[in-house]
Amino acid sequence: MTVWCYSEPQSRSACTRAPSPATPARHHQMTMKKQTSTMPMPVPTLALLLLLLLLLLAVQIANAAQSPPLLTPTATATPPRIAIVGAGIGGGATAYYLATKHGLANTTVVFDSRDYIGGRLKHTIIDNQVIELGGDAYASPNIYMEELVKELNLPISLRRGSGGAAAAGRHSESLDENDNGVSTPIDNLVAKLKVRLIELQARAQKAGSGVQGVSGDNIGIWTGTGWIPLTLTLLDHLLSDTGTLESLAGFLIRLRENYVLRDDLTTPFKTVDAFLRFGDLEMYTNTTADTFFDGHGVAKATQQDLINPVLRVIYDQSLDESHAFGALVSLTSLIDAYSIATGNSKLVEALFAAAGSQVSLQSRVVSIAYHRDTKNWNLTYVSTASQDPEADQQHIIVDRVVIASPLEYTSILFINTSLSVTPRQFVHWYVTIIVAKSVNPAYFNEQPSFVVPEAVLTTQPKSGNATVFNVVQYIADADNGYHIYKIFSNDWVNSTLPELFVDIREYDVQVWPYTFPELVATTKFQPIELSPDLFYLNTMESIASAMEVSVIAGRNVAALVAKSVA
Template identity: 25%
Template sequence: MTSRTIGIIGSGIAGCSMAYQVGTQSGEPAEIVVLERAPEIGGRIKRISVGGQSINAGGKYIHSSNELLLGLANTLGLKLSKPMKPKHGPSGIWNGHRFVVRTDGPAWRANASIVRRYGLSILRIHWVTQAFLRRFRRVYRLPVSTAGFETPTDLLHAIGLDHLLWIPGDEYLRDKGISDRAIDEFVSAITRNFYAQNASEIHAFACLVALVGGGTVGSVYTVDGGTIQFCQQLLERSNATVKTDMEIRSIEADGSTVSVATDTEDFEFDVLCIAAPLEPADISIGRSLEGVDFPEDIGFVRLESQFVAGECSPEYFGSTDAPPGSVVTTADSTEPFYDLHRQPTDGETGTYVFALASREPSVPVTETDIFYDVTEVQTIPWNAYPEFTPRSDTAPFRLHPNVYYINAMEPVISAMETQVIASRNVWNLMKETD
């Protein structure tokens, strides 16, 4: 039997899970080729070494509701653990001058602080997020789980959540009886941490996904040894050929063949799956794909993640002892950063490593009063997330009978689980075509 050649552009979690499905579930032989622009696989999932410590520099959290990721982790034999919290040092929601809420110390004290400041709003946030999650879980059930939807909007319509795409997050929560204070501080601290955007700037669907991921319901886990193991093992089990340092120049579909030209090599595929963003890319699209209706107003948030080995001033955050553990900021914060996190280490002594996320261009840490005795700084600039402005139009998953766009999901929502859901949907579309 002649094998089909399947091309996949992008080796992040979407591309790797797509390769895994093709490699392990195809009813016919398939040759899989994964093209990655960067020198290494993983996309925004990275593992870097700073200050002698190996830390995650990209996607790292898995929520207890993420059925596809949890299933893959079990299949791959990956061990999950709850994230370590620093034992000492101030953590909480910071407005640039003071902590409006402290979350360090005993859980009961942190919860009491949150309820005292936000009152019934914090319970309403919990109820709204719980109701959202119950409906979202329909994506894992029949008939949705085996159907192939043409657009992300169609997929969300099938589970009754598409209306959340055109409602601003703050407006939706306000209609649910949640106070402006809770939205601007508590909710926006979480959306800024996840997407570097305030609740007022994003649609309600992104806002609620962030609240779920932020732990307002359920539990959050990390992968022991790094999330990059997902990509490594999915590709290994798919038996895919992986080619890195491949800058895509053009894509053209001609009849039953899809041609992809890179700066070093040309390829021909029977089917092409694109698991990287086309909107900001400098790729020539052939005439057969020119009629695709992409939303024109998709912008991207450019972040600089700074990883700092050194000391962080306790006095800067109003403390006199240990450096801060986890600091997220309010919508009206005067700080140059969205969030600051002390990375977990084997002990509480020695060199600390801090992760600091800021809009590009960021303020160099050496020019702030936050850090001192800095021994190493690694700065990673990246197109972190699409701007999740309320919208009703989304790009299609199917660009051509032989070309599929997994990344159509990302301008709707950017999360590891939803990228795996998108690759599952494309796989379902491919099976329907076959």
């Protein structure tokens, strides 16, 4: 079992084995010495002293009336111990905001059965190139992600942008500001959308037909038997294109309203429904994407040939399966998408480090028992390397528990607390990284001189033209004239690789048993507060599984935890 102690050194029992439930929990507490002045001062008259005291009291009352209550524990209170189950970005965000927004640094103990920090954010390095194996990128509307990257001073790379795909290694410019100096990334994105649409339509007019009409903007869409002429499709459905743009612009505007209306850490939301009410976002989660686009005048051809392939890349679902929120989030990735230059998991490591968290890797949480008399929790965990899990179980007493991993895959036994959680279906994912000379044009029934688009998306599989992958994409250049490619699929593609690539040097496969839940249209969501003092992040994934959503969930639960201990 690997233990990362970012916090100040504690007793060995705090890091490895906590006291038994019958023994009071031990807490690490810092004390500060208050300096007092010894300078003599004249003794005022009784009347003057009373007047000064009254003035002081009046000032304190006025300040209390003008300032909102802070969700921080009192100075004399013993700092709480907070357990976080899951060392992914949601858990990291929870710990970070507890420390930076609520004065609860060095209070979080984190458990994860994996041997690395990051959860579903993971990367590898090939020929000095950082290649993401999990969550790939975040987009401009992700306000909190932008803030975290700046606060932690992390380098970023533009993965996709208005200049084309795969611009790895370039740093993004700072957010534009309006006349009042307020960052408006969503306004900027809407403007970029309009520019992109004009660019694509102009290309379509020049391209006419043929090979150049396939890729348009370094993106090709393959049906399994032939190409969809992307730019020509855009040109043929101008009104539909406008409907798509208006739908996405309206969605981004409502997202901005959501951020503005709930940007108050003193009033966190307690349900997913409450979150969606900010900005009226329910309209996107309670209807399927195809029904939504039908209602906004988007042609079926545009839906099936353009929007659906993008949705398949991001969430491996179709328009009649996913809610509209998921489809619209997918479309934002076409404009610009950023990642941490050193690997997205480095963000999570930085969050826990800044929070002073104690992170125990390769530690599987077995059970969580609530003690009603002491109003705290006994968390039982065991090393994943243990040869005798029953004998090697360890315990820790904590005041609050945050579950930062899908309950459907934790297998935790909850004792003395009743949970009412409807399980969700999840999508599994295969990420295949290939180092080869090139993609083989013959696979697409083309001549050797054909230039395969940098990103090849696919349509929904149909009888007779099934596609084995959702996307094959150029990522970066490797050494000695080789290139690095990535394939997303929901099954193994090993047998297809020799046909699809020329001169394969190596390849590797990352299998994710669960990647994101099925984004079904619904009005019912799992709870955020599972029981008093037991909180859950991953219900928010039913809206969208994205880094920003995880950060929103962590930021909110941090406020709920702080409020519960204040």
